[in-house]
Amino acid sequence: MKANKKWYTKNIQDVIALFHTNIKTGLENEKAEEALKTYGYNELKRINKTPWYIIFLRQFTDVLILILFVAAGISIAIGEMGDAITILVIIVLNGILGFVQEYKAENAIEALKKMLHPTCKVLRDAKEEIIDAKLLVPGDIVLLEIGDKIPADLRLIESFNLKVDEASLTGESESVSKNTLTLGIDTPLAAESNMAWMGTSVVNGRGTGIVVETGMNTQFGKIAAMTQNVATEPTPLQKKLATLGKKLGIYSVGISVLVSIIGWLLGKDLLEMFLTGVALAVAVVPEGLPAVVTITLALGIKAMAKQKALLRRLQAAETLGAATTICTDKTGTLTQNQMTVKKIWLASSKEIDVTGSGYDPAGHFEFHGKKLDYKHDTDLLMLLKTALICNHAKVQKNESDWEAIGEPTEAALIVAAYKAWLHDDDTQKTISEFSFNSIRKRMSVIVHDKDSVVAYVKGAPEVILERSSSYFKNGQIVPLDNPHKKEIKNAYQTMDKHGLRTLAIAFRKLPSDTTLSQESVENELTLLGIVGIIDPAHEEVPDAIDMAYTAGIKVIMITGDNPDTALAIANSIGLKTKKAITSSNLSKMSDENLQKELNGSVLFARARPEDKLRIVKILKNSNEIVAMTGDGVNDAPALKEADIGIAMGKKGTDVAKSASDMVLSDDNFASIINAVRQGRREYDNIQKFVLYLLSSNSGEVIAIFINIVIGGPLILIPVQILWMNLVTDGMTAVALGVEPAEKGIMKRPPRAVEEPILDRYGIIMIALLGSYIGFATLWLFHYYMAKDPQGGVVLAQTVAFTGIIILEKMNVLNYRSTREPMTKIGFFSNKWLLLAIFFTVSLQICAVYVPFLQDALHTTAMGWKDWGIILLVAMPIFILTEIYKWVRFR
Secondary structure (H helix, E strand, O other): OOOOOOHHHOOHHHHHHHHOOOOOOOEOHHHHHHHHHHHOOOOOOOOOOOOHHHHHHHHHOOHHHHHHHHHHHHHHHOOOHHHHHHHHHHHHHHHHHHHHHHHHOOOHHHHHHHHOOOEEEEEEOOEEEEEEHHHOOOOOEEEEEOOOEOOOEEEEEEEEEEEEEOHHHHOOOOOEEOOOOOOOOOOOHHHOOOEEOOOOEEEEEEEEEEEEEOHHHOHHHHHHHHHHHOOOOOOHHHHHHHHHHHHHHHHHHHHHHHHHHHHHHOOOOHHHHHHHHHHHHHHHOOOOHHHHHHHHHHHHHHHHHHOOEEEOOOOHHHHHHOOOEEEEOHHHHHEOOOOEEEEEEEOOOEEEEEOOOOOOOOOOEEEOOEEOOHHHOHHHHHHHHHHHHOOOOEEEEOOOOEEEEOOHHHHHHHHHHHOOOOOOOOOOEEEEEEOOOOOOOEEEEEEEEOOEEEEEEEEOHHHHHHOEEEEEEOOEEEEOOHHHHHHHHHHHHHHHHOOOEEEEEEEEEOOOOOOOOHHHHOOOEEEEEEEEEEOOEOOOHHHHHHHHHHOOOEEEEEOOOOHHHHHHHHHHOOOOOOEEEEHHHHHOOOHHHHHHHHOOOEEEEOOOHHHHHHHHHHHHHOOOOEEEEEOOHHHHHHHHHOOEEEEEOOOOOHHHHHHOOEEEOOOOHHHHHHHHHHHHHHHHHHHHHHHHHHHHHHHHHHHHHHHHHOOOOOOOOHHHHHHHHHHHHHHHHHHHOOOOOOOOOOOOOOOOOOOOOOOHHHHHHHHHHHHHHHHHHHHHHHHHHHHOOOOOHHHHHHHHHHHHHHHHHHHHHHOOOOOOOHHHHOOOOOHHHHHHHHHHHHHHHHHHHOHHHHHHHOOOOOOHHHHHHHHHHHHHHHHHHHHHHHHHHO
8 A cells, every 4th residue: 555645535434445454353363464464564764874884984084183183193103102092092082972962863763763662552353452553454453432542544535523632743832622524625634623643642532443554654654754855964164164174184184285385395305395395284283173063062961951952963052053044933932832721701791811820720800900809700710611611621730830631722721710719519410422523523521510400601702602601791791782793703703813722601590391312402501601722822932932032043933733823823823924825825835935935024834844944944945944843743854954953841842852952851932042142152162272273283393384484493392282282272162162242243134145154253262373383382482492502402391382382472462352342241251261271381380390301302401491481472462452452443
């Protein structure tokens, strides 16, 4: 049987005949076993799984890592085993960190399997059996009841008040009433009411269905395949560091070869020139950069966790900081995924606001903005009592939160009643009930209430209004006339326009001779009022969206909900949205037209998984950095395709979490914006220490290069350069990584996609500061060589070696902010950097005075006067840069 058959368009008898089954006896066990051989197990399969060793090996394909391998090889060739071991340790640690992060991200399909109910009830050989869900085959007859997880895609053949929660699949916040009708060919997924999908849950009623798709052919399976087939692309930071690495590799080889040849042509010793070339190659490439980037991003993960954002990939925060567009789901992301009564319009023409949100019964009632004394409002209490009795849901407190059992809309009514301290009355006895269905659009519960029999009714406002002959006012039953009917109609239509789901509440005291039938009971009702229910937005969302716009980030809602509700929510939270595009409209659009719509103010409603994926791809093709938020199974492919996938931690499915780069532990959209701020700070700091390392390294290159050209002896030996780049520079670079965010970081637009790490201003800073470091080091070396031309080489090298390190520690202060002077950012605002400077200077003191380090690094002891000269030479690099910042950026 092929997948993608439109089962909802087929007559039930045709489906039964197609699978040679029987709705009364089910499949025979022998036929089921044969079918299992044909179709395979009803489970999701992992395809194209990347072996762990491939994941591990590709951690070592980065250009900077390859250059480090070359440097290690050269170190071994010239006998510097200590240098080689140091480099290799850094390479291995960097690879292990990357492997652990990536390996964790490869479990999306295992998470899908965990979501599925392990057993189900079927008819086999005319017997009801409970079997392992993976043994289901097309043609099996599955029996459903409240609380069941649906084990495969079913075409329904019986439905008794059956309602299914499909939020994890379609994104629709309201549960869906099911039937057995044959539907039209263009019916969207969310409206296929005669189908029940694998992985969704029964919240009301019971039913029977015939299995039509299993395993990878189900809607879940298709999403699983889509998720696996989405390739993981390098992040913007990875691309930029790779480009930088390639350029540095070319420069290092070019400069080392050029200087070696020039020196040899000027009569220098060939071996000495080879050593110098190696020294220059090592000087050009910041060996500590991959490790520093990894450590800084890892520190960022810890900082993000405090902001309720848990990162699954090291580069995720930096990528989010570059985001230009956030595609967000509505249900559970912008909203709480908890239906809540927000307005009550009493039939006495009194509109009441209800505070609080979700299933927590904290809240009160307000009239004209003032708290209402509900205890003396007979009309409100009667409405709430009716809503509580005409109800099958439950609301209960669990360990951390309130939860609903049953129909979410009914749970919202219970919570509203709880806010008036109403509770179930055990003295009332239910006599009969007429259940809700999509045709009747109403529900009635008949109970003994004290000495009378009362019918409590709720349903669609237009249906209840038509069957009402009176309304309740000040505790009295008043005849309902046409003008008042128009007023009631306007009331619920206004609620509809504001995205509220409306229910009318009514009752009737039944005469003693009333026949307990639907038509006899559900007439001459007394209307109590209209209840407006909505899935409310998180309180922090409007401010978060405003902050996103201030930061130059576009927010696009993509939801499985209906367009009217989506537009109402969008307008209420401040989204700049003028138009809703449905899935059916989207399928008829060309990519060019869709691109034009994305440039405008739109949201997408009734969206399917493939719609979300298409939208993300088109945005990425337009050079947008796309963040996608979501919580359902249907979001997984788009989460993986996006530059940064963000799943909800509380209400998100395991599938969404596994396909994402980041998980919000509080399901709060505001945490995304906090994470953007953190991501921008991380990128700024990475850029700062890249500039710092390159300006320091360029100083080393200038000193060595010019010294060769003018015919001087070797100013710095390779092991000293490695000590600087891996030990002293690395610590201060990591400390730069925790520099606090600069003021106004969320008031600037996202950086351009094509913007390199080294911009024009950064290159100028590298050139100027690197030149000062290089010439100052050169002066120190030749000043001491001039003092003792014969025996002063070791002291001159030691002073130059120490001098360049002190210069670099002064230089790192310049990169705490590339624009603001120290007086504005605060000298002590980054204590880690001050500690790093103190520690690295202490290490250098050890390098100068500790005997075994003197031997390893070829240094000798210096006097107090030598330290004083070094400090006098080093101070201007900081002072002059501070003066420049004050003049230019004042």
